[in-house]
Amino acid sequence: MNRPRCAIGVDLGGTKVDIGLIEEYGKITHRIQSPTEVEAGPEGVIAQIVSGIRQLQNQSGLVPEGIGIGVAGQIESGTGNVFFSPNLKWVNVPLASSIRAQLNGIETLVTNDVRAATLGEWLYGNGKGCQDLICLYVGTGIGGGIVTGGRLITGVSNSAGELGHVPIQREGLACTCGGYGCLEAYAGGWAIARRAREAIQASPQDGEFILKLAEGNLQSVTAKIVSEAAKQEDLLAERLMNETAEALATGITGFINAFNPQKIIMGGGVIHGFLPLVDLIKERVEGRALKVACSVLTIEPACIINQGSLLGAAAQIFQSRDIKL
């Protein structure tokens, strides 16, 4: 019997290293998760990854075709160097070549974690078969991946898809990126939390319920707590979620008119923390985006939760031998 092709996927974030042995059709057969040893520096984290991969190989007895890594950071195209990762505190780390050197020259490909998640959703999730697809991940920050004409776009310096930093307001709020008016500055988890805190301070009575969920500590108010309060029909939380939906709908209207996608898939903690957001956004986008651009469009939540980047990271290996991404 033929064994399916397999590859190692690595999802490398600031808090967690997630390593899996993945079969070509998206099955995770073995998996190891551990907290990222950020303080050990790049060498330490790379050693942690190498040791995890060896462990998986031993456990499974399989020989993977290669290693695909998704990293929370900016990746240099071609080399697999990590330009910059604030979460890992990395600057110019030659990740792909280091892994390759320590594992007998095995093929190693590195991409950004959001792009990996897009690849996962595209190949194995709700985006399957789509030629024109946008994945929008709304967590603390907002990131995106764009497939157009059957190809995941990278841009000239490998940074395409920064959809959280598309402005939705001409003279808008300052963003963590140094710009202003960005979608993320209105709808990212950090922005929701900030808006909630400001609203509570401005009107403590309206904020009573949210503050209670945060155990009375204003600084502990997070987007997650706001979502919880909205689920329990707290008026302020509902208002904050409506504002979030309006901001996201503004950005998404632009994505629809610019890219004319077949599908928009929404993932990330803010979306999965309060799924009614997807319908609130749909209502607002209808009648606002161009009719011709919406003729076949669907907007739906991501179906691969907590493993999109892992699957997509590994899929780079299968893709690299099949089609040009």
Next chain:
Amino acid sequence: MNRPRCAIGVDLGGTKVDIGLIEEYGKITHRIQSPTEVEAGPEGVIAQIVSGIRQLQNQSGLVPEGIGIGVAGQIESGTGNVFFSPNLKWVNVPLASSIRAQLNGIETLVTNDVRAATLGEWLYGNGKGCQDLICLYVGTGIGGGIVTGGRLITGVSNSAGELGHVPIQREGLACTCGGYGCLEAYAGGWAIARRAREAIQASPQDGEFILKLAEGNLQSVTAKIVSEAAKQEDLLAERLMNETAEALATGITGFINAFNPQKIIMGGGVIHGFLPLVDLIKERVEGRALKVACSVLTIEPACIINQGSLLGAAAQIFQSRDIKL
């Protein structure tokens, strides 16, 4: 001696039909322009095009490989039907098949005029050799064309590139498209004229100079007149142009962060009517767009004026036999 390949290009707008015989390397050897006989309906306009093409063939004695048409309207991908063209007052006109039927089955390809202009600028103009390029045309309306990874994107229903209808304001001004907050509603020619008229009404003293250029008639104030006044350093006109630059910079920041282009080429009457706009936009984009997305970016005016759509329309024929767009 080998003759270069040649094709017919047609730029079909609501006011003018522009037909040219184009050599593969972008030389227009013969050209006929005439006012569009919109009132004669689709059949009349198609007869006008066919007669122009025959005339060019007779004049040149050459046999073109095919006919490429750029139309101000929405085009159905694959069939070359014109879905909808407000300027021509056309709905569902089988343009490609009608031309083909009347000209012995010659290969006939139809695209949107803005996409044709993008193709022209990409193959023969300032975009030459670029794999990641955005063309933004700011005239009465605003349209765009997007090349990413060496391909001109179409989207799932052939409407990608409607960059004038990307919102730049959450609860913004109404747009002609039925949406609100669109870039075009702030920076399109019609919006500049509207803002000028409002400003003149609000403060007739500030508006004195612009109004004089419009021969005292408020309704005759156009974006072109505002540009003229700005060139002559009229304060209100300069303010209006600064606002236009701010709106365009907001939109363009989003395009940079989303697409990570190598080049942004700006064309259309508003840009060429007041070229300092390009520098005003650059100043505003710097420091606002993500550094990584700007690392190799240039923003420059289009170099092909008044014939980009014609050249690009014809280029469809050369492209269709070479590479997949």
